[in-house]
Amino acid sequence: MKKHRTNAFLQLLVLTALGAAVVLTLAWPQLPFARQEEPVEVSVILRQADASLWANARLGMEQAAGQLRAEVRFITPTADNDPGEQARLMRYEAERGADVLVVDPAGRAPADLNTPVVLLDSAGKDAAVSPDNAALGSALAEAALADRPAGEVLLVRTGAGQGVSERAAAAREALEAAGVQVAETTLSPSGDGAQLEAALGGTRAAAVLLFEPSATEAAAAAKEKLDLSPALYGVGSTGPIAAALERGTLAASGVWSDFAAGYLAVEGAVRTARGEDWQPQPLDFFILRGEDIYEPDNQKLLFPVAS
16 A cells, blocks of 8 residues: 555656646746847858958858857859849848848948848948058058159059058058159959959059959969069968968068958847947958068968867
């Protein structure tokens, strides 16, 4: 009899525990301490298909996504630097349900988007992750002036975004203030490199300044291919740019952490989508020459590893 009562009591305990588990399972999502925010869906819309130009930024984006409960979708265009295609992609991703867009702009964003946008490598917007473009242009001009160019300096605009325009304008101002003669050419951002080769091959300038990474890479390749003499000053920290600095093809490059830019862009996107206050600060940049690239801090800047 006693054994029967014990078994009945144990069965009651089991049933009570199971009932409590069911109630807790149903109630758990409603408890304040148990709530978890849904992952934020971030669509990253680029302006160029060349993966090497944004490989480090992608590492930073993926690390931020893993740490901040975000899902990142990367969209590359079929044609480089095409504002029309990029606008269509932005509208499509917004209509598809993305919570926020991160955009490396080829042109102006559509005015009718109802989805928040964070810009990469641009300026003039509150939600933008970029170095101080005017300061970067001035610093690049100062690097050229330090080498005392024996003649005219050519500025190459590629028309790829407001940030490029601000860099070029600040460089012109600094060079003219120093009494240097300045020439300027504007190339199509969607060109295949032939325009840039022609511009460099036909110039008598002692130095050439370029203001975005793909143009810097293309100019370094053209200089080596055509055995050109002008000193080149550009921006960017891609593998080909680091190699061009090492070989002396590039006299100097303005670099910043693409990894940090990617991380901060996704962080800002997530915080914006969740309604949190976010005020981006300008990215730190440095002017590097060939002899600088083996410094430990610069190695981390040029060749980051996600942790």
